[in-house]
Amino acid sequence: MNLSIRRILRKWLLRGNNVYCPCCRKNVSTFLPFGNVVRLNAACPFCGSLERHRLIWHFLHQREPKLIKDGMKLLHVAPERVFFKNFRREKQIQYFPADKFMPGHHYPRGTKKIDILDITYSDNFFDAILCTHVLEHVDNDIQAMKEFYRVLKPGGWAVLQVPIDYSRADTFEDNSINTPEEREKHFGQRDHLRLYGRDYSQRLIKAGFNVDCIDFCNMFPEEEQKRFGFDKNDGIIYLCKK
Ligand SMILES: [Zn+2]
Known part of the structure; x- marks a missing residue:
């Protein structure tokens, strides 16, 4: 057809x-x-x-005071196509999509190569950073968070989302779990390196950020949550400030 x-x-x-x-x-x-x-x-x-994309997009555009501002420099790590297309259209922002460039993967045109453990931009360069579902794949996630903090301007914001098992108080990490099968069993996906728990925000704080854990999904009545297709179990936005 x-x-x-x-x-x-x-x-x-x-x-x-x-x-x-x-x-x-x-x-x-x-x-x-x-x-x-x-x-x-x-x-x-x-x-x-998906649910988390709609939640984040709605959050970025509904939050007051406005998070998306004219002329802002936005670093978007591992750009999801659904966001990429929209940000490209938002001509008033300076958009920096960036990724690691793994062999065999295709990246949206204009994506820059970066290593989030050693970001090749100067201190205080970006007004904002968006990075979702990346840190769980990164060996030294605290170092990546510190790099985000370094390149963010004072007064800037970062939305740094990861999958979280809210039934766990503490993040579960174990370097001896190192095969795709074992990782899937313990961390929920073949290429995840840990399973974050409710202490996730403590890691962001350790990296230097002030963190607002905003239960954005529950700010809407049940029928609105369904209408937007949000996931109640993944409804918290981690808004990090410098
Ligand atoms: Zn859609």
Whole structure:
């Protein structure tokens, strides 16, 4: 089936306005199921956003005082395509998408090569940093957080999100767990190096940040959470300030 017919068909099948995606600003009848352990109402059929993307995007654009400001320099680490496209369109910001460039991976055009353990920008360079679901893949995550702190301007903000098991008080790390199978078993994914617990914010504080843990999802009534397709279990935004 050709692509445009598929698009028209999808549009027709999903017509409705039960849910709303803040990332692509579209109403649809439902989000699609997604994940190895399938989650219903998860993926936007138009832009592919997942629960956490919609939560973060909505947060960045609803928060007062405004987080996205004209002329700001924004470092976006490991840019998710859904955010990348939107930030590119926000012409008023200076956008710095950046990634490590792993062999065999494709990166959006204009992405710069960086190592977050040793960022090649001067101190106090960026007004803001967005880095989601990256630090759990990084050996020395505290060093990466310290680098983010270093390149952030005083008064700047960073949103640094990781997957967290809120049933755990303490982050679980064990260097002897070093095979993909064991990592999947203990940390939840084959390439995760730890399982963060409720002490995650302490690590950010250790790196120098002032941290606001904002339960953004629960600021909305239940039906609104469903309408935006947020995940209650992943509803906290870690807003780090320098
Ligand atoms: Zn969308």
